[in-house]
Amino acid sequence: MLPFRTLISIDKSAEASIYLQLAEQLRRLIGDGILKTGQKLPGTRQLAELLQLHRKTIIAAYDELLAEGWLESRAGSGTFVADPLPLVRPQTLGKEIDGQRTHREPGFPFESKPHLVRPLLLMGEGLRLDDGFPDIRLAPMEELARAYRSYFRWGNPQQHFGYGDPKGNRLLREELSVFLNETRALRTTADNILISRGSMMGIHLASTLLLKPGQTAVVGETNWSGANMNFQQAGAELLTVPVDQHGLDVEALAELCQRRPVRLVYVTPHHHYPTTVTLPPDRRLRLLQLSQQHGFVILEDDYDYEFHYLRRPVLPLASADPNGMVIYIGSLSKSVAPAFRIGYVVASETVIDELARLRRIIDRQGDAMLEFAIGQLFRNGDMRRHLKKAHQTYLSRCNYFCSLLTSALAGSLQFVKPDGGLAVWAKFDPQIELAQLAQKAKVEGLTFSDGLAHNPPGKALNSTRLGFASSTETELEQSVAILRKLVKG
Amino acid sequence: MLPFRTLISIDKSAEASIYLQLAEQLRRLIGDGILKTGQKLPGTRQLAELLQLHRKTIIAAYDELLAEGWLESRAGSGTFVADPLPLVRPQTLGKEIDGQRTHREPGFPFESKPHLVRPLLLMGEGLRLDDGFPDIRLAPMEELARAYRSYFRWGNPQQHFGYGDPKGNRLLREELSVFLNETRALRTTADNILISRGSMMGIHLASTLLLKPGQTAVVGETNWSGANMNFQQAGAELLTVPVDQHGLDVEALAELCQRRPVRLVYVTPHHHYPTTVTLPPDRRLRLLQLSQQHGFVILEDDYDYEFHYLRRPVLPLASADPNGMVIYIGSLSKSVAPAFRIGYVVASETVIDELARLRRIIDRQGDAMLEFAIGQLFRNGDMRRHLKKAHQTYLSRCNYFCSLLTSALAGSLQFVKPDGGLAVWAKFDPQIELAQLAQKAKVEGLTFSDGLAHNPPGKALNSTRLGFASSTETELEQSVAILRKLVKG
Structure with a gap:
């Protein structure tokens, strides 16, 4: 028998009843594996004698543990440590489904939304000319x-692993405020900023707040489907205006506003997705003026501002918006790595407050650890150093990739060297069927999108985004060589 | 002058143009700080001679770098490394707002939803009897x-820091499937599981999928506001049925279903929030039968299943649901730490697929790193060991806390010792004003909720949740001593 007299010590002066103390210590002996599953406990009389306690106290403790499922009583042979432990011994309902897996179809109807159906292109091993992702090896x-x-290792874990502010980590919001004011001439404080999970969540929250069923949202043709899907999910009617080599056609928008009320205009000024062009200052000012005149909200998604190569970046619309018509959205996912879902929304305080209330019922709060870590990287300068390094690397890859495309694929595709961003918008020769080419390339070890997702209804652009940033120059050479082989034969 | 002949090497056989090679190498010299801000570059004639290149090549490279903003030309004195670098030298719009911060109010109207307004109780330093949070020190x-x-450090970063599956990390989904089948008698595969950000996101996704404006969602009175807010946000009409000492009154629900169509019933069977009672097997079976009969979906939020102390846990409704009427939601946030937002949704494959499409437009995907880490902890047994340890600790704290409440506060509050979970539902004597008590306790260094959020419209329950799990026995003693001092004087 175990040396219970040594293992168990009862404090008779303690506030907790003696039987509860005993039950607790027996529980610990079981938990620590000193009393083992299936082991027999001493009889109540025997243990009472050993511990110099009343037998009634022992019985009360055993009863407690029997009730809790730690012990089990076998008729005529005594009390044993129960097997298995309570965690894995549930009460059944008597009607469990046996031997078959959960059904593929539910027992209730639900509406599958066609606007949410979009293929997921996961990058595998091998070469890639992706949608414009960063090189994670630089992160x-x-x-x-x-x-x-x-x-x-830091401080009080109860606090920093507990529930936090749905607006995000304060350090990161303060650092981001300084960074945005410095690089984009915004005029924010931490109270104007909500940290989101990537720019996607910023768009989702803004759509939910701003759009009611039947209201009009205007986007460029063609536009990022992630934004379109959110506007449609909010019930908005989606209208398009043309996109030319300078981005959104703001005069077409002006005409549209004459004909019907517009609630929201979505713009990726730097650089238009997917065509990579930059909206110039005059169009930005005109857009702001139209917003004033017609009362629509500008949802400015500046996901690519960090990466501009030719001349200088153009300041966001939000920097010249005295009346608060712009909700400004940015992302750090492209600056670090897509897996780190960190973005931000910049707006008036009351808008940020309401967005935070909405976000609270979605995921309660952001990733406390990641937000703290990125906040630290901003504070100690690591983030700025990283951004500068990434900028230079992507610039040189952009130059190199464009020169490769020109020399190896002239005649098979057309493109304009982008002012910035992480991808080239390439229009393939009508002779080349892009979907087929992408499939063949996959076999050769090169993944890229067939661009079908960029086609407006009824149009075939035969164009796609070829992301250069995530590949080294050698990898770019190999990728272009595969394309050349498939295209030129 | 710098030794350009050593620093720059041109490969005349390379595919890339010589001027681009030169531009790239100059960019690197600037980026590496070898060519410094403000430094003068050699004249084009001089550099051409040094590098044995055409002067036109040098001019083309300089022009490239001038256009990109790396260099600047000062009339009559030459070409210099630009200051500052492109990253911080944007083109202005000419109308930036100066000297004032972003406004508090936006320039557009928006609707603030009253159902989203709920105070945020952040736990500070000091003692706490919280809503029922885990002890992060055990995590x-x-x-x-x-x-x-x-x-x-592992494998190919391009893959595991890139974009992933909106349904979550495969390893975790597989491990969770095994764990759920083992502990809850479910019949899942990884394809029946979506990893969400806490149980909140599971409820959000299910509400968005299932509820249309005007449809009826039924909850217990009183219920968790996080769920209520989601149903209201989806536009549902929220009806309540009473909750007694066995949880949801299923016969009241049966009557309600006679009178009107019900789309969704939300239940926290293990244990009802906030009153901590357990829904017994007979009510569970009746609920399933009603769901069959009337066609409503059961949203089963089993956030507390891991923590049950008295006898044995009752298997989820989802374990006895042959027709797929249940969407089952669970959380790992309470098993590890609230900051780790990890929960899961279990349902038929087609439902999981649609929920994943919805989640994709909210935050794109979960936290790849955290999901992988928790998956590892399941695989190597650390998670089961942790859950067992936490279970035992919370059980003993529950016992100790209840005995303290009984001995120190008898007459001032009533409670039924909970079968499980991390909090006690305490009804205070009508003489004691809970809001005032909570304020006074805060001054004494003890934070707890005044319970106002649990009051149904027009009723004052004077009850609150006192979470015991996050405090050690000593902390529980100190907390109860403060309550005793304030209540008994």
């Missing part, structure tokens, strides 16, 4: 890992 | 930190 992983380590 | 932080480290 400041060491610095992030260090910041994560310090978060795990 | 497997070392194990998690180790799993994080391995994620940072």
Whole structure:
């Protein structure tokens, strides 16, 4: 028998009843594996004697543990440590389904939304000319890992692993405010900023707040489907205006506003998705003026502002918006790595407050650890150093990739060298069927999108985005060589 | 002058034009800080001679870099490294707002939803009897930190820091499937599971999918506001049925279903929020039968299943649902730490597929790193060990806290010792004004909720949840001592 007299010590002066103390200590002995599953406990009389306690106290403790499922009583042979432990011994309902897996179809009807159906292009191993993703090999992983380590070890865990502010980590919001004011001439404080999960969540929250069924949202043709889907999901009617080599055709928008009320205009001024062109200052000012005149909200998605190569970036519309008509959205996912879902929304305080209330019923709050880590990287300068390095690398890859396309694929595709961003918008020769080409390339070890998702209804652009940023120059050479082989034969 | 002949090397056989090679190498010299801001470059004739290149090549490279903003030309004195670098030198719109911060109010109207307004009780330093949060000091932080480290160092970063499956990390979904089948007698595969950001996102996604404006959602009175807010946000009419000492009154629900169509019934069977009672097997079966009969969906939020103390847990409704009427929701946030927003939804495959499409336009995907880390903890047994330890600790804290409440506060509050969960539902004596008590306690260093949020319209329950799990026994003693002092004087 175990040395219970040594293992168990009862404090008779303690506030907790003696039988509860005993039950607790027996529970610990079971939990620590000292009393093992199936092991027999001493009889109540025997244990009472050993511990110099009343037998009634022992019985009360055993009863407690029997009720809780730690012990089990076998008729005529005594009390045993129950097997298995309570965690894995549930009461059944008597009607469990046996031997078959959950059905594929539910027992109730539900409406599947066609506007949400969109293929998911996952990048596998091998070469890739993606949608315009960053090179994760450049990401400041060491610095992030260090910041994560310090978060795990730092301060009062009850506080920083508990529930936090739905608007996001304060340090990051303050650092971001400084960064945005400095690089984009915004005039924010931390109270104007909500940290979202990527720019997608910013668009989702703004759509939910702003759009009611039947209202009009205007986007460029063609536009990013992630934004379109959100506007449609909110019930808005989606209208388009043309996009030319300078981006959104603001005069077409002006005409549209004459004909019907517009609630929201979505714009990716720097650089238009998918065609990569930059909206110039005069169009930006005109857009702001139209917004004033017609009362529509501008949802400015400046996901690519960090990456501009030719001349200088153009300041956001939000920097010249004295009346608060712009909701400004940005992302750090492209600056670090897509897996780090960090974006931000900049708006008037009351708008941020309401967006935070909406976000609270979606995911309660952001990723406390990641937000803290990125906040640290901004504070100690690592983020600025990383952005500068990434900028230079992508610029040189952009130049190199464009020169490769020109020399190796002239005649098979047309493109305008982008002012910035992480991808080239390439229009393939009508002789080349892009869907087929993408399939053949996949077999050769190169993944890229067939661009079908960019086609407006009834039009075939035969164009796609070829992202250069995530590939080294050698990988770009290999990718272009595969394309050349398939196209030129 | 710098030794340009050593620093720059041109490969005349390379595919890329010589001027682009030169531009690229100059960019790198600037980026690496070898060519410094404000530094003068050699004249084109001089550099051409040094590098044995055409002067036209040098001019083309300089022009490229001038256009990109890396260099600047000063009339009559030459070409210099531009200051500052392109990243921080944007083109202005000529109308930037100066000297004032972003406005508090936007320039457009928006509707603030009253149902979303709910106070945020953030736990500060000091003692706490919270809503029923886990003790973060027990969380497997070392194990998690180790799993994080391995994620940072492991395999192909392009893949695991890139975009992933909106349904969540495959490893975690597979491990969770095994865990759920084992502990809850479900019959899932990984395809029946979507990893969400806490149970909140599961409820949000299900509400969005299932509820149309005007449809009826039924909840217990009183119920968790996080769920109520989601049903209201989806436009549903919220009806209540009473909750007694066995949970949802299913016969009242049966009557309600006679009178009007019901689309969704929300239930927290294990244990009802906020009153902590357990829905017994007979009511569960009746609820399933009603769901069959009337065609409503059961949204089963089993957030507390892991923590049951008295006898044994009751299997979920989802374990006895042959026709797929149940959407089952669970959370790992309470098993690890609230900051780790991890929950899951279990349903038929087609439902999971549609929920994943909805989730894709909200936050694109979950936290790849965290999902991987938790998946690892399941695989190597750390999670089961942690859950067992947490279970035992909370059980003993529950016992201790209830005995303290009984001995120190008898007459001032009533409660039924909960079968499980992390909090006690306490009804205070009508003489005691709970709001005032909570304020006074705050001054004494103890935070707890005044319970006002649990009051149904027009009723004052004078009740609140006192969470015991996040406090040690000593902290529980100190907390109860403060309550005793304030109540008994």
